[in-house]
Amino acid sequence: MFHRESGVFKTSYAADMGLYPLPIARWAVAAFAGLFIVIAPLALSEYYVSILNLILIACVGALGLNILVGYTGQISIGHGAFMSVGAYTAANLVTQLHAPFWITIPAGGVMAALIGAVVGIPSLRIKGIYLAIATLAAQLIIEWTINHVPAISGGVQASIQVPRPTVFGTPLRTQTQLYLFLMAFVVLAIVGTSNLMRSRVGRAFIAIRDQDIAAEIIGINIFHYKLWAFAISSFYAGVTGVLYTYYLGIANYEQFQLTVSIDYLAMIIIGGLGSILGSILGAIFVTLLPILTRWFLEDFGWLFFSQADLLNAIPNLRLIMFGGLIIFFLVVEPEGLNRLWRNIRNYFRVWPFSY
Amino acid sequence: MRSMTALATIALAAALSLAGPAMAQQKGEILIGTQCDRTGPTQIVGIRICPAFQDYVNLVNSKGGVEGFKIVAPEIDNEYKVPPAVEAYERQKQQGAVSMSLYGTPQVQALNQKLEEDKIPSTSPGFGISASADGKRFPYLFPVAATYWSQGAAAVKFIKDKIGGDLKGKKIAYVFYDNPAGREPVPILEDLQKTEGYELRTFAVPPPGVEMGAQVLDITQRYRPDFIIDHLFGRSPSVAIKEYKRAGFPLTKVIGLVWASAEADIDAAGGWQVAEGYHTMQFAGAGDDFPVRQDIKAMYKAQGKEPPKEMDDTVIYNRGLLVAAVHIEAVRNAIKANGGQKPTPEQVKQGFESLHDFNLGGLVPPLKITGEDHEGGGWVQVFQAKGGKFVKETDWFRAYPEVVSNAVKKAE
Numbered sequence: 001m002f003h004r005e006s007g008v009f010k011t012s013y014a015a016d017m018g019l020y021p022l023p024i025a026r027w028a029v030a031a032f033a034g035l036f037i038v039i040a041p042l043a044l045s046e047y048y049v050s051i052l053n054l055i056l057i058a059c060v061g062a063l064g065l066n067i068l069v070g071y072t073g074q075i076s077i078g079h080g081a082f083m084s085v086g087a088y089t090a091a092n093l094v095t096q097l098h099a100p101f102w103i104t105i106p107a108g109g110v111m112a113a114l115i116g117a118v119v120g121i122p123s124l125r126i127k128g129i130y131l132a133i134a135t136l137a138a139q140l141i142i143e144w145t146i147n148h149v150p151a152i153s154g155g156v157q158a159s160i161q162v163p164r165p166t167v168f169g170t171p172l173r174t175q176t177q178l179y180l181f182l183m184a185f186v187v188l189a190i191v192g193t194s195n196l197m198r199s200r201v202g203r204a205f206i207a208i209r210d211q212d213i214a215a216e217i218i219g220i221n222i223f224h225y226k227l228w229a230f231a232i233s234s235f236y237a238g239v240t241g242v243l244y245t246y247y248l249g250i251a252n253y254e255q256f257q258l259t260v261s262i263d264y265l266a267m268i269i270i271g272g273l274g275s276i277l278g279s280i281l282g283a284i285f286v287t288l289l290p291i292l293t294r295w296f297l298e299d300f301g302w303l304f305f306s307q308a309d310l311l312n313a314i315p316n317l318r319l320i321m322f323g324g325l326i327i328f329f330l331v332v333e334p335e336g337l338n339r340l341w342r343n344i345r346n347y348f349r350v351w352p353f354s355y
Numbered sequence: 356m357r358s359m360t361a362l363a364t365i366a367l368a369a370a371l372s373l374a375g376p377a378m379a380q381q382k383g384e385i386l387i388g389t390q391c392d393r394t395g396p397t398q399i400v401g402i403r404i405c406p407a408f409q410d411y412v413n414l415v416n417s418k419g420g421v422e423g424f425k426i427v428a429p430e431i432d433n434e435y436k437v438p439p440a441v442e443a444y445e446r447q448k449q450q451g452a453v454s455m456s457l458y459g460t461p462q463v464q465a466l467n468q469k470l471e472e473d474k475i476p477s478t479s480p481g482f483g484i485s486a487s488a489d490g491k492r493f494p495y496l497f498p499v500a501a502t503y504w505s506q507g508a509a510a511v512k513f514i515k516d517k518i519g520g521d522l523k524g525k526k527i528a529y530v531f532y533d534n535p536a537g538r539e540p541v542p543i544l545e546d547l548q549k550t551e552g553y554e555l556r557t558f559a560v561p562p563p564g565v566e567m568g569a570q571v572l573d574i575t576q577r578y579r580p581d582f583i584i585d586h587l588f589g590r591s592p593s594v595a596i597k598e599y600k601r602a603g604f605p606l607t608k609v610i611g612l613v614w615a616s617a618e619a620d621i622d623a624a625g626g627w628q629v630a631e632g633y634h635t636m637q638f639a640g641a642g643d644d645f646p647v648r649q650d651i652k653a654m655y656k657a658q659g660k661e662p663p664k665e666m667d668d669t670v671i672y673n674r675g676l677l678v679a680a681v682h683i684e685a686v687r688n689a690i691k692a693n694g695g696q697k698p699t700p701e702q703v704k705q706g707f708e709s710l711h712d713f714n715l716g717g718l719v720p721p722l723k724i725t726g727e728d729h730e731g732g733g734w735v736q737v738f739q740a741k742g743g744k745f746v747k748e749t750d751w752f753r754a755y756p757e758v759v760s761n762a763v764k765k766a767e
Binding site for chain 1: 441
């Protein structure tokens with residue numbers, strides 16, 4: 001991913017499927033892990049770590065959605081609701097049974113996976129924009145149910161306070177502690193996704209995406225694998241919801257509304273469908289860009305506006321710049337940031353002798 | 356071509372990464388972090404309440420600040436979304452904010468645990484968590500204004516007085532926006548039903564509440580209530596007013612809770628002649644007759660500028676003044692208690708808890724915030740739309756405090 005690739009001569013299928021195409025890839029990944037797991041939390045102040053935390057949570061959700069949309073070719077506008085399923089499952093387990101995080105996180109994921117698989121049933125008959133509407137209905141039904149069933153939502157406010165997760169007897173309070181906690185799950189999500197895609201199941205997903213009739217003819221059980229795609233993807237969404245709940249200390253249905261589903265779709269479309277690096281880049285882009293544009297406008301806005309107008313101009317201009325930059329990046333490279341990164345890398349690989 | 360776009364992208368990324376957040380704080384400055392929603396779903400409130408906060412801070416600074424300190428109130432727009440609110444909170448915490456003016460119910464709920472861990476006092480006027488009136492359970496959250504529970508109780512009291520002192524057998528319709536905030540007053544109304552003996556029926560308006568024709572006919576023609584309580588947000592209050600008018604229901608028998616009660620709602624409903632008679636509940640004084648508003652106009656005049664158009668919506672603008680004034684008085688109390696030194700957030704919390712006896716010329720209710728009561732009493736006023744403006748109908752009052760405090764206790 002982050003290294004030059006000369007001398008790749010693969011002679012066996014095993015080598016072709018290897019996670020690391022070259023020995024240097026192993027070192028590159030190790031260096032990145034060191035940078036983000038050891039150096040970043042030590043070097044950055046709490047404010048920057050809090051931004052990284054928001055990105056980490058988004059990464060898990062974007063990876064999960066990309067399994068469904070990018071790898072299997074199905075679409076879901078219901079992922080915000082699946083997150084809320086995970087969040088409320090965990091919140092109820094914590095408040096009623098005092099369950100620790102290593103039970104609530106898988107439990108939230110499994111519950112979301114079950115509901116996701118049910119929602120995925122229409123995908124067996126309908127595709128594309130029709131499936132989008134079916135999952136939209138799921139989003140609305142789940143939102144309504146949580147909002148109106150006190151047994152799930154814990155009362156009229158529809159929000160349940162959750163204490164911080166405890167690791168080895170210490171509650172995780174600071175942003176840095178939470179960063180390491182969240183990072184563990186992001187690593188699990190990345191490793192899980194990359195291995196899933198090298199497996200029989202992952203290849204079946206890709207076959208369904210590329211041509212589902214052909215996939216059925218060569219013996220892939222479409223019913224089986226489409227539901228698995230929905231279940232696995234919703235599992236990730238449920239885990240995202242639980243992580244978000246632990247990070248904020250509260251499960252609240254207003255944090256998982258339709259706009260959240262759209263935000264996550266935006267992440268994987270901007271980042272690049274069907275790629276792990278793309279999911280991560282998309283999560284970074286959508287979370288960080290509004291913050292960067294705000295810094296930019298705060299630093300340079302006085303050139304164009306008076307101090308009094310600036311407060312009103314910043315939020316509005318920020319929305320315009322955010323939208324404009326999304327269009328810019330998609331026009332420059334419709335296949336997303338992942339492809340853009342590869343183009344840049346290929347350009348510099350032969351630079352300055354590009355012809 | 357491909358290489359050109361690649362280079363352009365790199366250049367753009369470099370330009371963006373040049374920008375960094377301003378973090379430094381000057382000596383002799385006190386920082387109050389504020390959040391706002393000028394672009395999201397509640398912008399109808401945000402575009403007026405936030406400039407009011409800034410105007411009040413500027414007014415205080417133009418008069419020499421607070422006990423010699425200049426107040427700085429950086430504002431971050433959270434678009435009514437939770438992640439930007441978390442980012443804004445962390446940034447203002449890092450900058451050294453002594454108190455926070457939060458914005459939005461889900462945002463307040465999401466940040467409440469952080470407030471307790473970081474020990475930073477913050478306000479959530481007219482939104483947030485009703486149970487946070489209990490200062491023991493929510494030590495760093497100050498609703499300051501009447502919560503939805505107090506508002507519901509006050510509405511019943513107002514109707515009782517209006518209808519002639521007895522609610523037995525009377526029919527009340529509670530029309531609410533179908534979200535947690537909308538549903539919140541229901542338990543209070545049900546509790547009061549037992550003692551007051553009225554008949555209650557609730558009507559949930561599904562968001563976004565811009566089409567209420569059939570529902571209003573159901574309320575006015577089939578249920579035929581003696582009084583209607585409107586608890587609506589955003590565009591829906593104006594739609595409700597319009598539909599009541601069309602159905603021939605007298606608006607003198609309707610009372611809107613605090614977010615269904617601004618000049619903007621009357622304008623959107625078709626103007627003052629449509630809304631004539633409509634009752635509104637307020638937690639800050641409405642209208643222009645307050646010295647502080649004249650001071651702000653004079654401040655703008657001294658700078659050679661026109662007063663901002665946001666001031667025309669007196670209801671929401673005055674609420675912004677109230678929130679800013681409460682923060683600044685808390686800071687003032689904290690500085691005094693600290694012997695003229697710059698206070699810590701913990702001292703500002705004490706400052707909030709010793710707030711009493713300031714009323715900004717009648718704009719602020721007779722608040723008395725204590726360690727136990729972070730609501731300050733739950734005071735409201737009722738105004739009526741009459742002849743092109745809101746006319747004061749009652750003085751500051753609070754209703755059934757024992758019922759409300761029971762609900763606060765039960766919320767544990």
